[in-house]
Amino acid sequence: MTRFLAWGTLLFGCTFFALPLIGMTEFSMRMLREGYSFEAYRVVLLDERFQQTFSYSVLMALATIVFGMLLVVPTAYWVRLRLPSARPWIEFITLLPLVIPAIVIVFGYIRLYNTSSWLPLTGSYTGTNILLMFGYMTLSLPYMYRAVDTGLRTIDVATLTEAALSLGAGWFTILTRVILPNVLVAVLSGAFLTFAIVIGEFTMAALLDRPAFGPFMQLLGANRAYEPAALAVIAFGITWACMALIQLATRFSKHTQAQR
Amino acid sequence: MAYLELKNLKKSFGPTTVVQDFNLSVGRGEFISLLGPSGCGKTTVLRMVAGFETPTAGSIVIDGQDVTRLKPNSRNIGMVFQAYALFPNMTVAQNVAFGLKIKGIGRAETDARVNEMLKLIGLPDLGGRYPFQLSGGQQQRVALARALAPRPRVLLLDEPLSALDAKIRVSLRTEIREIQRELGITTIFVTHDQEEALSMSDRIVVMYGGVAEQVGAPHEIYNRPQTRFVANFVGTLNTFEATVRNADAGTLTLAGVDVALPEGGLQAKAGESVTVALRPEAVQLGRRSDGDIVLPGSIEDVHFMGSVIRLKVAVAGSTLSLDTFNRSDMPPPAVGAAIEVALSPKDLIVLQG
Ligand SMILES: Nc1ncnc2c1ncn2[C@@H]1O[C@H](COP(=O)(O)OP(=O)(O)OP(=O)(O)O)[C@@H](O)[C@H]1O
Ligand SMILES: [Mg+2]
Numbered sequence: 001m002t003r004f005l006a007w008g009t010l011l012f013g014c015t016f017f018a019l020p021l022i023g024m025t026e027f028s029m030r031m032l033r034e035g036y037s038f039e040a041y042r043v044v045l046l047d048e049r050f051q052q053t054f055s056y057s058v059l060m061a062l063a064t065i066v067f068g069m070l071l072v073v074p075t076a077y078w079v080r081l082r083l084p085s086a087r088p089w090i091e092f093i094t095l096l097p098l099v100i101p102a103i104v105i106v107f108g109y110i111r112l113y114n115t116s117s118w119l120p121l122t123g124s125y126t127g128t129n130i131l132l133m134f135g136y137m138t139l140s141l142p143y144m145y146r147a148v149d150t151g152l153r154t155i156d157v158a159t160l161t162e163a164a165l166s167l168g169a170g171w172f173t174i175l176t177r178v179i180l181p182n183v184l185v186a187v188l189s190g191a192f193l194t195f196a197i198v199i200g201e202f203t204m205a206a207l208l209d210r211p212a213f214g215p216f217m218q219l220l221g222a223n224r225a226y227e228p229a230a231l232a233v234i235a236f237g238i239t240w241a242c243m244a245l246i247q248l249a250t251r252f253s254k255h256t257q258a259q260r
Numbered sequence: 261m262a263y264l265e266l267k268n269l270k271k272s273f274g275p276t277t278v279v280q281d282f283n284l285s286v287g288r289g290e291f292i293s294l295l296g297p298s299g300c301g302k303t304t305v306l307r308m309v310a311g312f313e314t315p316t317a318g319s320i321v322i323d324g325q326d327v328t329r330l331k332p333n334s335r336n337i338g339m340v341f342q343a344y345a346l347f348p349n350m351t352v353a354q355n356v357a358f359g360l361k362i363k364g365i366g367r368a369e370t371d372a373r374v375n376e377m378l379k380l381i382g383l384p385d386l387g388g389r390y391p392f393q394l395s396g397g398q399q400q401r402v403a404l405a406r407a408l409a410p411r412p413r414v415l416l417l418d419e420p421l422s423a424l425d426a427k428i429r430v431s432l433r434t435e436i437r438e439i440q441r442e443l444g445i446t447t448i449f450v451t452h453d454q455e456e457a458l459s460m461s462d463r464i465v466v467m468y469g470g471v472a473e474q475v476g477a478p479h480e481i482y483n484r485p486q487t488r489f490v491a492n493f494v495g496t497l498n499t500f501e502a503t504v505r506n507a508d509a510g511t512l513t514l515a516g517v518d519v520a521l522p523e524g525g526l527q528a529k530a531g532e533s534v535t536v537a538l539r540p541e542a543v544q545l546g547r548r549s550d551g552d553i554v555l556p557g558s559i560e561d562v563h564f565m566g567s568v569i570r571l572k573v574a575v576a577g578s579t580l581s582l583d584t585f586n587r588s589d590m591p592p593p594a595v596g597a598a599i600e601v602a603l604s605p606k607d608l609i610v611l612q613g
Binding site: 155156159160162163164165166167168169170173177178181182 | 310311312331332333334335336337338339341343345346347348349358359362363403406407410416
């Protein structure tokens with residue numbers, strides 16, 4: 001009986017998630033009257049704006065990941081090593097972006113960095129791009145920090161650092177050759193999450209008026225019927241690919257098996 | 261001329277002082293153990309030598325160079341930790357090569373040195389393994405090789421054997437000591453295991469409450485403990501209260517028997533009470549040659565330990581431990597049997613403080 005219930009629940013859950021997806025996929029393939037086709041996908045993929053906004057967002061995502069790592073890995077490491085008492089505070093700060101809506105953050109940015117401010121970042125495209133990247137970093141901070149911090153928990157940070165120090169290593173060597181390789185899997189999972197967030201982000205990109213993928217999806221959704229569905233399926237595909245990559249990264253790190 | 265010198269080292273964490281007045285001169289190639297109970301400051305001393313803690317006062321000199329303010333990564337000191345601390349992302353060979361790469365030593369020489377080190381620790385074929393593929397004992401040997409590979413000036417070991425099983429612990433003891441002798445490296449070894457300290461060291465520093473209670477060769481520490489703490493901490497000990505009869509002549513009354521200490525002079529006044537101690541192996545069952553003190557007693561307990569039998573005997577109101585050798589032609593004494601014990605004044609240790 002309980003077995004039946006368990007299976008029933010599982011089935012219900014699967015249906016709950018799968019049905020809209022199946023429906024959307026089915027709908028996205030009905031652009032042509034004669035039957036199922038990938039016409040909507042063809043139109044979307046060949047759309048110049050799709051290519052532009054998508055590559056823009058991919059580049060932004062990569063930049064966000066790189067700079068996010070540069071910020072988060074040393075910070076999380078240093079907090080674990082030297083300021084363990086500050087950890088709750090840092091965690092609280094990194095969680096703020098989940099509580100404060102993106103629109104508030106971006107309005108704050110515009111207030112602070114507008115053309116008549118002390119640092120007029122919004123005055124140029126490059127400046128705005130940088131601002132947007134920092135915005136994305138803020139949004140991904142909760143996931144990135146948590147991922148890296150969890151990764152650091154699996155190794156004995158203090159002793160490994162001391163071992164490396166006694167062998168003559170400097171801080172840069174310790175971070176790049178001892179700490180980073182051991183938290184790489186965690187960093188990667190944070191990175192893929194960041195990627196998924198940046199690709200779909202709308203508010204910041206729209207308000208800073210940058211040609212990102214999120215606003216494009218929105219625009220298409222407001223004006224077309226079949227293409228947005230195709231786009232949504234593509235976006236899902238990207239997210240799932242990211243998740244699969246996280247799994248793969250975990251699977252293929254041979255030296256981390258000791259900790260399991 | 262001391263190779264490593266610790267002068268008046270003191271370390272406080274906030275208001276609590278955990279090490280003070282710590283002085284130690286270590287000769288080149290000497291093997292020194294810091295021995296003491298948990299929390300007495302052994303690790304703190306070691307970490308100050310390594311540079312992970314800055315002394316509140318005092319100085320550390322290695323080979324004539326004052327390193328007190330030097331950063332840990334420029335001290336050229338090898339360190340082995342209780343928790344092995346091998347880099348999990350590197351193979352055994354990469355772990356051992358780590359310090360060499362940082363020193364900028366060339367590829368060929370690094371490879372040669374790594375092989376030499378792996379041979380030294382008896383694991384020449386395991387260079388390609390990852391740490392998680394090794395046993396605890398193997399990991400600790402790799403950690404030793406890694407620490408030794410860059411030819412450090414001093415080797416520091418913080419309870420390197422505590423995480424291992426009893427058997428491996430004993431065999432690794434000998435192995436570490438042999439490697440240390442072969443390389444002639446100046447070594448400080450931290451342990452709370454007296455057997456380890458006694459069997460491995462050239463000299464032992466017995467620590468208690470952040471202070472070095474006594475520094476000396478293992479036999480000195482064992483046979484001539486200078487403080488009550490050292491006497492109690494190292495080995496098993498019988499203690500008696502005795503009354504001083506004549507301090508200058510060194511005569512005492514012990515359980516109603518007059519005793520003259522061969523060394524004479526006592527730092528106490530006549531009529532005062534002092535504690536005298538005696539190792540179990542210095543007490544004998546039955547009567548011995550003249551000049552010995554003979555006291556009557558009765559057997560309270562018998563521990564058969566193989567080659568040695570340890571007896572608990574009630575003598576003059578206190579309980580004494582004594583060891584006798586097992587003899588196949590003689591059964592051990594029975595509990596309750598009335599016996600006599602003999603002890604010699606030259607084995608008596610007068611405890612000060
Ligand atoms: N960073 C620190 N902050 C505050 N107190 C410390 C710190 N490190 C050590 N202590 C204190 O100093 C004392 C000595 O510690 P230490 O680690 O040197 O002892 P130990 O002799 O190595 O003991 P064990 O055998 O348990 O390893 C302890 O009471 C400990 O609580
Ligand atoms: Mg310790």
